[in-house]
Amino acid sequence: xxxxxxxxxxxxxxxxxxxxxxxxxxxxxxxxxxxxxxxxxxxxxxxxxxxxxxxxxxxxxxxxxxxxxxxxxxxxxxxxxxxxxxxxxxxxxxxxxxxxxxxxxxxxxxxxxxxxxxxxxxxxxxxxxxxxxxxxxxxxxxxxxxxxxxxxxxxxxxxxxxxxxxxxxxxxxxxxxxxxxxxxxxxxxxxxxxxxxxxxxxxxxxxxxxxxxxxxxxxxxxxxxxxxxxxxxxxxxxxxxxxxxxxxxxxxxxxxxxxx
Numbered sequence: 001x002x003x004x005x006x007x008x009x010x011x012x013x014x015x016x017x018x019x020x021x022x023x024x025x026x027x028x029x030x031x032x033x034x035x036x037x038x039x040x041x042x043x044x045x046x047x048x049x050x051x052x053x054x055x056x057x058x059x060x061x062x063x064x065x066x067x068x069x070x071x072x073x074x075x076x077x078x079x080x081x082x083x084x085x086x087x088x089x090x091x092x093x094x095x096x097x098x099x100x101x102x103x104x105x106x107x108x109x110x111x112x113x114x115x116x117x118x119x120x121x122x123x124x125x126x127x128x129x130x131x132x133x134x135x136x137x138x139x140x141x142x143x144x145x146x147x148x149x150x151x152x153x154x155x156x157x158x159x160x161x162x163x164x165x166x167x168x169x170x171x172x173x174x175x176x177x178x179x180x181x182x183x184x185x186x187x188x189x190x191x192x193x194x195x196x197x198x199x200x201x202x203x204x205x206x207x208x209x210x211x212x213x214x215x216x217x218x219x220x221x222x223x224x225x226x227x228x229x230x231x232x233x234x235x236x237x238x239x240x241x242x243x244x245x246x247x248x249x250x251x252x253x254x255x256x257x258x259x260x
Contacts, residue, residue: 010036011044015053015065024062079105082204082213083115085254090117090215093247097240099219100125101247104133104140104201105212106151109158111140119219134193136160136174137167139201140214142187146178147203147211166192186245187214188236191221198224200236202248207256215248 013034018025025033031041045063048054052068083103090101094117103115111133118125135141135155144151160169168174181187189199201216217224217240226237 007044010034010040011048014041014044014048015069018054018063018065024057024060024064026060026062030063079114079213082251082255086115086204086215086251089247089250089254090115093215093217093243094118094120097217097219097243099217099224099240101215101217102128102140102201103213103215104144105214106135106144106148106154107132109154110135111138111144111214114213134161134163136169137163137189137193139187139189139199139216139218142177142181142189143201143203143214143216144211146181146187152178163193164191164195166190168192186241187216190225190236196221198236200224200241200244202245204248204255205252205257207258209257212255215244215251217244 014030017030017033027038027042027045030036030045031038034041036044045054045056049056049063049066052066054063055066056063082105086103090103094101098120100119101115101117102113104111104113106112113128113131113133116128118127133141135145135151135158137160141151141155145155146152155174156171160174161167162169168177177187186200186202189197189201191197193199197218198221199216199218201214203211204213204215206212224236224240226235
């Protein structure tokens with residue numbers, strides 16, 4: 001069994017102590033409560049302070065929890081509220097479209113899948129909650145990159161891999177794709193990430209009109225796209241685009257967005 005890292009355990013105990021005790025605690029109080037030498041406690045506090053997890057009052061010298069913990073906590077709550085608000089609407093989208101539905105958020109220069117509704121048939125499928133998708137080639141990733149300034153910066157800074165012959169990697173061409181995504185309110189991925197697979201996604205906004213995620217459907221290209229005269233897939237089916245955009249609007253409304 002792998003051994004725990006002692007310094008991390010002590011830092012975690014320190015944060016719990018600050019969260020559960022008085023509003024501010026001095027170095028001696030913290031060291032005594034955790035059974036640590038003052039020098040050890042001070043070193044951990046300095047590190048936590050540098051990362052924004054702990055703040056020190058300039059007058060009393062006492063310590064309290066920092067703003068970075070609040071930001072992380074809000075991110076956690078935002079994702080869980082997004083998923084909770086989307087449950088009914090994504091189920092409806094899967095039933096109406098006949099395809100798998102994915103809910104994604106920006107995470108570490110990629111798209112983190114936070115909810116996945118299976119395609120409503122008897123086929124064998126694998127739950128992909130927790131999986132990561134690329135920003136530059138997937139429909140979910142393009143939506144986030146088009147509407148979220150942080151995602152936009154990250155998609156240009158990250159390595160953009162050629163998954164298929166259709167993958168757009170050139171930064172100028174990618175900017176054109178993101179401009180088009182914003183103009184029409186949805187993003188497409190027709191065999192840009194996986195051969196034979198197509199997706200469409202739309203943005204979800206919160207009460208502040210900020211993008212908090214994206215919802216989309218993914219399926220076999222012959223089902224999601226309509227064919228040209230030669231039988232090759234050329235464009236997403238308009239009824240599927242409308243269904244995805246309606247789902248995104250419904251979740252946005254439940255999150256308090258009035259206009260989007």
